Amino acid sequence: MAKIAVLGYGTVGSGVVEVIETNNAPISVRAGEAVEVKYILDLRDFPGDPYESKVVHDINIILEDPEISVICETMGGNEPAFTFSKKALEAGKSVCTSNKELVANHGPELLEIAKANHANYLFEASVGGGIPIIRTINECLTAEKIDAITGILNGTTNYILTKMDKEGADFGSVLKKAQELGYAERNPEADVEGYDACRKIAILSSLMSGKYVKFENIYTEGITKITARDFAYAKVMKQGIKLLAMSKDTEDGFFAMVAPFMIPDTHPLYTVNDVFNGVYVHGNMLDDSMYYGRGAGKLPTASAVVGDVVDLVRAKGEPLPCIWSSELQELTDIAETHKRFFVRVSVADKAAAEKEFANLEAVDAGFADEFAFVTEVMTEKDFAAKAEKVNVLSRIRMEG
Amino acid sequence: MAKIAVLGYGTVGSGVVEVIETNNAPISVRAGEAVEVKYILDLRDFPGDPYESKVVHDINIILEDPEISVICETMGGNEPAFTFSKKALEAGKSVCTSNKELVANHGPELLEIAKANHANYLFEASVGGGIPIIRTINECLTAEKIDAITGILNGTTNYILTKMDKEGADFGSVLKKAQELGYAERNPEADVEGYDACRKIAILSSLMSGKYVKFENIYTEGITKITARDFAYAKVMKQGIKLLAMSKDTEDGFFAMVAPFMIPDTHPLYTVNDVFNGVYVHGNMLDDSMYYGRGAGKLPTASAVVGDVVDLVRAKGEPLPCIWSSELQELTDIAETHKRFFVRVSVADKAAAEKEFANLEAVDAGFADEFAFVTEVMTEKDFAAKAEKVNVLSRIRMEG
Numbered sequence: 185m186a187k188i189a190v191l192g193y194g195t196v197g198s199g200v201v202e203v204i205e206t207n208n209a210p211i212s213v214r215a216g217e218a219v220e221v222k223y224i225l226d227l228r229d230f231p232g233d234p235y236e237s238k239v240v241h242d243i244n245i246i247l248e249d250p251e252i253s254v255i256c257e258t259m260g261g262n263e264p265a266f267t268f269s270k271k272a273l274e275a276g277k278s279v280c281t282s283n284k285e286l287v288a289n290h291g292p293e294l295l296e297i298a299k300a301n302h303a304n305y306l307f308e309a310s311v312g313g314g315i316p317i318i319r320t321i322n323e324c325l326t327a328e329k330i331d332a333i334t335g336i337l338n339g340t341t342n343y344i345l346t347k348m349d350k351e352g353a354d355f356g357s358v359l360k361k362a363q364e365l366g367y368a369e370r371n372p373e374a375d376v377e378g379y380d381a382c383r384k385i386a387i388l389s390s391l392m393s394g395k396y397v398k399f400e401n402i403y404t405e406g407i408t409k410i411t412a413r414d415f416a417y418a419k420v421m422k423q424g425i426k427l428l429a430m431s432k433d434t435e436d437g438f439f440a441m442v443a444p445f446m447i448p449d450t451h452p453l454y455t456v457n458d459v460f461n462g463v464y465v466h467g468n469m470l471d472d473s474m475y476y477g478r479g480a481g482k483l484p485t486a487s488a489v490v491g492d493v494v495d496l497v498r499a500k501g502e503p504l505p506c507i508w509s510s511e512l513q514e515l516t517d518i519a520e521t522h523k524r525f526f527v528r529v530s531v532a533d534k535a536a537a538e539k540e541f542a543n544l545e546a547v548d549a550g551f552a553d554e555f556a557f558v559t560e561v562m563t564e565k566d567f568a569a570k571a572e573k574v575n576v577l578s579r580i581r582m583e584g
Numbered sequence: 585m586a587k588i589a590v591l592g593y594g595t596v597g598s599g600v601v602e603v604i605e606t607n608n609a610p611i612s613v614r615a616g617e618a619v620e621v622k623y624i625l626d627l628r629d630f631p632g633d634p635y636e637s638k639v640v641h642d643i644n645i646i647l648e649d650p651e652i653s654v655i656c657e658t659m660g661g662n663e664p665a666f667t668f669s670k671k672a673l674e675a676g677k678s679v680c681t682s683n684k685e686l687v688a689n690h691g692p693e694l695l696e697i698a699k700a701n702h703a704n705y706l707f708e709a710s711v712g713g714g715i716p717i718i719r720t721i722n723e724c725l726t727a728e729k730i731d732a733i734t735g736i737l738n739g740t741t742n743y744i745l746t747k748m749d750k751e752g753a754d755f756g757s758v759l760k761k762a763q764e765l766g767y768a769e770r771n772p773e774a775d776v777e778g779y780d781a782c783r784k785i786a787i788l789s790s791l792m793s794g795k796y797v798k799f800e801n802i803y804t805e806g807i808t809k810i811t812a813r814d815f816a817y818a819k820v821m822k823q824g825i826k827l828l829a830m831s832k833d834t835e836d837g838f839f840a841m842v843a844p845f846m847i848p849d850t851h852p853l854y855t856v857n858d859v860f861n862g863v864y865v866h867g868n869m870l871d872d873s874m875y876y877g878r879g880a881g882k883l884p885t886a887s888a889v890v891g892d893v894v895d896l897v898r899a900k901g902e903p904l905p906c907i908w909s910s911e912l913q914e915l916t917d918i919a920e921t922h923k924r925f926f927v928r929v930s931v932a933d934k935a936a937a938e939k940e941f942a943n944l945e946a947v948d949a950g951f952a953d954e955f956a957f958v959t960e961v962m963t964e965k966d967f968a969a970k971a972e973k974v975n976v977l978s979r980i981r982m983e984g
Contacts, residue, residue, distance in 0.1 A: 203727050203869050213794075214726040214905065308724075314870035316724035323723060324708075324716035326614040327890035329607050394613075452876055455855045460872075469603050469887040470714035472860075473877035476852055477870060487869040490727035498905070505614065505898070 186215060186497040187222040189246040191268055192259035193230065193239065196282045196309070199486025200256050201235055204493075211490060215497040222252060225268075243268050247275050254496045256489050257281040266290055273297045273305060278501065280492030282309035282485050288383040288399045291390065292510035302501040306492040311384040312337060314484030315477040316491065317463045321391045322506050328467030330392045334430040334583070337384040339459035339479040340368045340375035341407050341427045345444075346457045349424065354412045367459065377406035378427060378442040385429035388463070389440045391506070392431055395513035397440055403518045405443040414578060417526065417549045417556055422449045426456070428583060437516030445583040446526055519565040524582040528556045533575050540570045558582065586615060586897040587622040589646040591668055592659035593630065593639065596682045596709070599886025600656050601635055604893075611890060615897040622652060625668075643668050647675050654896045656889050657681040666690055673697045673705060678901065680892030682709035682885050688783040688799045691790065692910035702901040706892035711784040712737060714884030715877040716891065717863045721791045722906050728867030730792045734830040734983070737784040739859035739879040740768045740775035741807050741827045745844075746857045749824065754812045767859065777806035778827060778842040785829035788863070789840045791906070792831055795913035797840055803918045805843040814978060817926065817949045817956055822849045826856070828983060837916030845983040846926055919965040924982040928956045933975050940970045958982065 188204075190197045201221055204211060212218045223246050224239045233239075243264075246252055255272045257279055259265045265286050269279050274297060281287065287294075287307045298305040308318045312335070321330065336342050340362065347358045359376065362368035374380050386399035407427050418425050423446040431440040447454055452474040456462035461479025466472055478484040495504060526547070529537050534555035538544065544557040554577065559567065571579065588604075590597045601621055604611060612618045623646050624639045633639075643664075646652055655672045657679055659665045665686050669679050674697060681687065686694075687707045698705040708718045712735070721730065736742050740762065747758045759776065762768035774780050786799035807827050818825050823846040831840040847854055852874040856862035861879025866872055878884040895904060926947070929937050934955035938944065944957040954977065959967065971979065 207727060207729050207869065210729055211727055213907065314867075314873055316720060319719070319724045320716060323895075324719045324891060325887070326894040327603050327607060327611055327887045329610055452855065455852065467714075467887065469607065470884040471878050471881075473714055473875075475873075475875055477873035481871075483869040484871060487725070487727045487867065491724060494726040495723075507613065 185218045185220060186254060187220050187251045188254040188256060188493060189223040189225065189252050190221060191225045191255060191257045191265070193224050193226040193228070194258065195482050196485050196489065197224065197256070197258040199482035200258060200489050203483060203486045203490045211494060215494045217497065219493060219497060222249070243271070247271055247277070253277055254493055255279045256493060257283060258489060259283065261285055262289060269294055269305070270297060273301055273303050276301045276303050276501065278304040278496040278499070280306040280308070280489055280496060282489050284310040284380070284383045284387065288386045291387065292396050292508055295506060295508055296510065299503060304496055304499055304501065304504045306495060306504065307387070308492050309485050309488035311387050312461050312463055312475070313477065313479040313481060314487055315461055315463060315475045315479065316488070317388065317475050318391065320465070320475060321388070325465065325467055325470065328469055330465055330467050331433045332431070332466040333385070333388050333392055333463065334428055334453065335385060335388065335463040336426055336453055336456045336461050337429045337463070337479065338375055338381040338427060339461060340372070341381070342456065342461070343367050343459045344376070345407060345410070345425055345427065348410065348412060349415050352412050352415065355408060355410055376408055378404040381427060381429040382442045385431055385440055385442060389431035390508050390513065393433070393438060393513045394507040395509055395511045397431070397513045397515065401515055403441040403443070407444050409578065410444055410580070411578065413528070413551065414580060417528070417547055418446055420549045421446070421547055423447060424449060424454045425580065426453060436521045438513060439516040439518050439521050441518050443581055445581050447583050451584045519568070520563055522561050522563055524561050525559045525567050526556070526580045526582055527559060527571070528554050528577045529574055530577060531555050537574045540574050585618045585620060586654060587620050587651045588654040588656060588893060589623040589625065589652050590621060590656045590658060591625045591665070592657070593624045593626040593628070594658065594660070595882050596885050596889065597624065597656070597658035599882035600658060600889050603883060603886045603890045611894060615894045617897065619893060619897060622649070643671070647671055647677070653677055654893055655679045656893065657683055658889060659683065661685055662689060669694055669705070670697060673701055673703050676701045676703050676901065678704040678896040678899070680706040680708070680889055680896060682889050684710040684780070684783045684787065688786045691787065692796050692908055695906060695908055696910065699903060704896055704899055704901065704904045706895060706904065707787070708892050709885050709888035711787050712861050712863055712875070713877065713879040713881060714887055715861055715863060715875045715879065716888065717788065717875055718791065720865070720875060721788065725865065725867055725870065728869055730865055730867050731833045732831070732866040733785070733788050733792055733863065734828055734853065735785060735788065735863040736826055736853055736856045736861050737829045737863070737879065738775055738781040738827060739861060740772070741781070742856065742861070743767050743859045744776070745807060745810070745825055745827065748810065748812060749815050752812050752815065755808060755810055776808055778804040781827060781829040782842045785831055785840055785842060789831035790908050790913065793833070793838060793913045794907040795909055795911045797831070797913045797915065801915055803841040803843070807844050809978065810844055811978065813928070813951065814980060817928070817947055818846055820949045821846070821947055823847060824849065824854045825980065826853060836921045838913060839916040839918050839921050841918050843981055845981050847983050851984045919968070920963055922961050922963055924961050925959045925967050926956070926980045926982055927959060927971070928954050928977045929974055930977065931955050937974045940973050
């Protein structure tokens with residue numbers, strides 16, 4: 185019998201309890217022994233909840249109980265999650281988490297503490313919810329040199345962009361509706377400015393390189409400037425507009441970024457719509473692969489946490505594979521990276537644009553007041569220098 | 585230093601050698617020690633090949649060498665692959681394979697022999713080439729009750745159907761071109777009649793249920809009867825036609841089948857085109873997920889084999905997770921399962937069809953000599969009884 189503790193009885197924490205209850209039989213078979221929730225740590229009480237009697241308010245009850253070998257940290261945020269996770273690992277208890285903030289901030293440190301204490305630290309649920317992308321990198325594609333990860337990693341922005349695309353609506357009105365439906369937070373900054381996707385690609389980039397990619401060093405641009413007109417052009421061009429979080433190891437060097445991109449309708453990520461996430465992985469032997477599923481939500485995320493529980497119970501502290509050192513991964517300035525750009529200028533600036541951008545491809549979506557075009561492949565730096573000389577209304581990077 | 589042997593120096597076997605050579609550094613890091621090919625078993629000699637000196641013709645050299653703890657069986661077919669794998673496992677050597685035929689025929693037996701001899705038997709490459717679908721079921725989605733697996737598991741037929749769709753061509757002419765290009769065998773029966781997909785879904789169905797689904801018991805129908813007209817109708821209906829291999833645990837019972845299906849253009853499998861494979865997995869907690877990649881080809885398949893090598897080297901004989909007993913999974917007769925059908929009859933039979941099939945939805949693709957329609961949801965048995973009374977020109981099942 186493996187007895188576990190859940191830290192935080194919010195959406196994901198209560199999902200973990202529900203998954204363990206609903207699928208107890210197959211989970212126990214796969215874990216090699218019965219799995220039972222012994223404690224739930226929360227500041228609140230939950231009178232009438234079937235798990236009421238398991239709720240405790242003091243982390244030390246859990247840390248000092250020798251029966252507890254596995255802890256699910258589903259609190260979110262840096263503190264007290266960081267202190268609790270550290271203490272648990274130092275006590276030789278393995279920890280799994282859905283906390284992308286904490287993993288992006290302290291992943292290598294927590295992995296080292298785990299290793300030093302014959303414990304494991306797992307974080308499948310921190311990226312891509314129900315998509316087993318962390319295991320795919322750490323345990324499945326182990327014969328590969330992964331050279332590119334390109335993900336739609338934030339469900340809220342993908343929902344907003346999908347609605348804008350389908351309904352021809354503008355960002356503001358779709359965001360408002362998404363907030364009313366509960367798909368976007370009242371303060372939507374973390375999602376719409378790309379900060380959430382940035383933390384997630386920081387984690388995936390680190391696993392891709394084996395070194396530490398800090399989220400603070402990743403160029404991040406949100407979707408707030410995308411307009412209905414951009415989508416009108418995209419449609420003419422048979423492209424979609426997606427918030428991509430990417431990490432690439434190319435001739436330009438190793439770089440990571442988050443920004444809205446146009447992608448062609450033949451790209452595997454094109455059909456990842458609504459709140460779904462997709463992660464596209466390129467390896468030097470296997471070529472393209474793609475992983476698709478729910479990126480958030482109580483039960484998909486909890487299922488990922490409990491998948492970690494199964495591994496932790498089976499492993500009994502023996503080290504599970506994860507290569508992520510605290511050595512910093514050097515990142516190329518994205519100013520040096522190459523791509524094409526979709527650009528809109530006022531029709532008055534057409535001549536200036538044509539002079540500045542050689543071999544541009546004009547795009548006509550029926551707006552007489554504008555001139556739109558796609559540039560040649562150029563560095564971000566070159567583009568910025570040219571764009572300064574033209575009054576650019578909007579520019580979107582192009583992928584694939 | 586882990587020394588391994590490769591049985592069969594054909595396409596996949598030579599790919600295994602190439603992957604180990606190209607990605608030796610990351611593979612060795614992930615395996616925990618350097619990995620080196622010591623023997624290659626083949627009936628042929630390979631004069632001038634850089635690995636010429638490693639080629640042996642006698643399996644006993646490998647079986648009797650205590651330095652060899654991991655063997656890659658990339659011979660294909662039942663014999664001598666079965667005997668060699670059995671002997672290797674009995675000698676306590678772990679085996680990984682790309683041989684779907686052998687796994688579908690003898691999987692549970694070989695897993696039991698492995699277990700009894702402190703060895704492992706892995707077969708990631710036997711299904712879906714570069715898609716890590718076996719690990720996804722065995723090691724990632726361990727908190728789930730998987731209730732449906734629906735796959736495009738055969739690249740040759742998917743290539744043919746994609747070409748028919750895009751070019752409006754008929755099966756025969758596309759097959760001929762595919763054979764010329766080497767995408768289809770001279771004897772294409774195993775692919776176009778669905779036998780290859782059948783073996784693969786037998787393996788996935790077994791892992792989904794934990795029991796043994798024998799391929800001989802899976803209803804299998806190929807793509808030879810699909811015509812250009814069927815695609816013309818599909819286009820009007822915003823559907824694609826795909827050879828689906830599926831396994832479902834529903835109110836109808838547990839059933840598995842391989843057949844061409846229409847799927848809507850919103851289905852994640854719709855965009856799986858050309859030689860790519862896709863596997864759609866539904867779990868009771870995570871909802872929908874999809875895994876996409878190259879289903880065949882030298883290097884993607886070899887990458888999957890070498891991923892198994894990494895696990896086998898790490899595990900050193902400790903049991904790796906795989907639940908697949910020799911107890912037979914009871915299968916529901918597909919005659920009892922429910923679905924809708926797309927049907928074409930001669931225009932002369934329109935009245936008869938309308939009489940026989942209540943609430944049909946007519947489909948007009950501009951063919952005056954035909955009457956086409958979609959039925960209500962009904963069992964296969966009911967459909968067959970009704971179809972007998974009408975002169976059906978073609979019928980395709982509908983999914984999703």
